[in-house]
Amino acid sequence: MxxxxxxxxxxxxxxxxxxxxxxxxxxxxxPDSITLNPNGKLFSPFTFNHSKHIQSIKECADCHHHTTGTLVLDPNCVRCHQNSSPTAVVSCKGCHSATPFSPETLAAKRADKQRYHLDKMGLKGAMHQNCIGCHTKVGNGPTGCQDCHPRTKEGAAFYSTNRKGAKPAHAEEE
Amino acid sequence: MKRRNFLKACLIGGTTIALGKTNKGYASGSFEGYPEAMGVLVDTTRCIGCRSCEAACNKEQKLPEPDTSFDDPSVFEHDRRPTAKAYTVVNRYQKEQPSGPVYRKVQCNHCNEPACLTSCFVNAYTKTQEGAVIYNSKVCVGCRNCMIACPFNAPGYDYDSATNPVVKKCILCYDTRLKYGRPPACVEICPQEALTFGHRADLIKLAHERIRATPDRYVDHVYGEKEVGGTSWLYLAPVGFDKLGFDTTLSNDPIISNVKDFLGMVPMVLSIWPALFSGIHLLCKNQEHGEHGHDTDSNQEDTKP
Known part of the structure; x- marks a missing residue:
């Protein structure tokens, strides 16, 4: 009823x-596919196969929380979002800030005394935790950095990959 | 009678000053950090050990090339500590546990009342209002007292130059970022948002809220909230902190309270004691002289007739 x-x-x-x-x-x-990390400097942009994930997961709320208007499963979220209607924006970046720790974001957060979601993750954190978290739990998805987004030249220099295989300092001491 | 009064006054005055000093010393023990101080909350349940923070720190602080690349997992075989060439390192713990390994980022914790600052006799260290503990290499004499004093083994010493002593440690990217309100490089690069940047006061609330919302995920303790008087870097952990290489024997009192009483006495001892004891000495000497003289006089008087 x-x-x-x-x-x-x-x-x-x-x-x-x-x-x-x-x-x-x-x-x-x-969308069937989405380009993620479009402005990546250290890691190149890559295509996320959205349709494949819809087929294997089927539950929109697993990634989109309450925004798609489907049944909310998380017992904590249900307390408020049981009857939430779909929102106009459902993309990750619509809610998760790309600059969660910028002075502007922090100031806005402090000024808004009524805010409930004080611990809302930034865009990068939300995506990595969601992807790697699920891939680890289910056990059949990529979890390594370069499994999803290959490193750029700049990225290789950043991580000093040319020094791979060099002995760590403590190994030399022994 | 006058002398007795003078001595009494000296004693009372001295005691008052001594007590006054001590009380002042205790009062500053309740310092809870600058109200606008920033900090970082490390959620070790989120860290995946990618070492991106180490790479970001290396580039931001223009440190020398690492011994091995930042995606080499072999470094996890040994516990590492921050050095002059790496202000932050990630260590791995609980490898054998079924719940998987736990990674812990180590760097200067930026204490509210830093022991390094206390121990430094040339005042090379400053705790800024933004929360960073920064260091001035121009006045450093290379005594390395700070390295001994630090309860977290954070400062590293650059042994390359004998003439220009430099202690090196994390400065919370003060010069390049924190000063302008921006998060440190390690926080910005962290893919998992295991590092959360914000006002220290807000982070403490946030940390307790995470524990409350998901009690199975964490042990009910925020490391750094109270340890050694509180630190700007705070930690959440899925297992006891002692299992992750944290020093859980540290007191909640800042390191400075171990020496504050003693150091509070020093000015009193140096300024009052010499005057007081010279006074007493002179008085005693005079008295002896006077009595002696009187005795001789009376003796002389006695011998005269």
Whole structure:
């Protein structure tokens, strides 16, 4: 009975969105692939196969929390987001800041006394934790840095890869 | 009678000054850090041991090329400590545990009341309002007291130059970043956001909130909140901190309280004692003289007739 009610609410809210802004429905198409790390300097940009992940995971909320309007599974999130309607923006960068520790972000966070999600992760942290976390748990996805994004020349210099195989200092002491 | 009063006054005055000094010493023990001090919260449950922080530190601080590349996992076979060539290192613990290894980043913890600063007699160290403990190599005489004093083994010494002594340690990227409100290089590069940058006061709340929200994930302790009077770097851990190479025997009192009482006495001893004891000495001497003289006089008087 309650799920029936939810359906009505959902239908009404979708109707409301379509009436108020028809563009919201138009931007709904789910991308098959997404270019991640587009401005990467140390690691090159790469293509994330979205459709493949949809096929294997099936549960949107696993990555998108409450934003897609599907059933929220996390018992902690359910307390507020049980009846959340889909949001206009569902991409990771829509909520997770690319500069979580910049003076501006920190100042805005301090000024907003009503803010609940004080510990919201930055974009890079959210993606790495989500990807590596799931890949480790399920055990069949890439977990190494270069398994997803190969290093650029600049990246190789940054990590001093040319010195690989050189003996660490403590080894020489022995 | 006058002498007795003078001595009394000296004693009372001396004691008051001594007590005054001691009380002042105790009062500064309650310093809880600058209110606007920044810090970093290290969540060891998030770290995957990629050593990107080490690479970022190396490039930001323009340190010499490492002995081996930053993606060489062989360094984890030994426990490392920060040196003059690497201000931060990542160590691996709990390798045999089924829950997987736990990685811990080590660097200067930027104490609220730094022991290095206390031990330095040329005042080479400064605790800035932003929370960083920075160092002035121009006045350093290379005594390395700070290296002995530091409870976290953070400062490293550059042994390459005998004439220009330089102690090197993490400065929280003060010159290039923190001064302008920006996070240190290691925080910015961390892919897992195992490092969270923010106001120290906010980070403490955040850390306790993480423990409250996911109690199975953490032990109920924030390392650095109270240790040695509090540090700007704070740690969360999935297992007891002693298992991750942390010194869990440290007191919550800052290192300076071990020496504060004694050091508070020094000015009193140096300024009051010489005057006091010379006074007493002179008085005693005079008294002896006077009495002796009187005796001789009376003796003389006795012998006269």
């Amino acid at each position: 309650s799920s029936y009610k939810h359906l009505i609410v959902a239908a009404l809210s979708i109707g409301a969105i379509s009436v108020s802004s028809p563009a919201a429905l138009q931007c709904a198409p789910v």
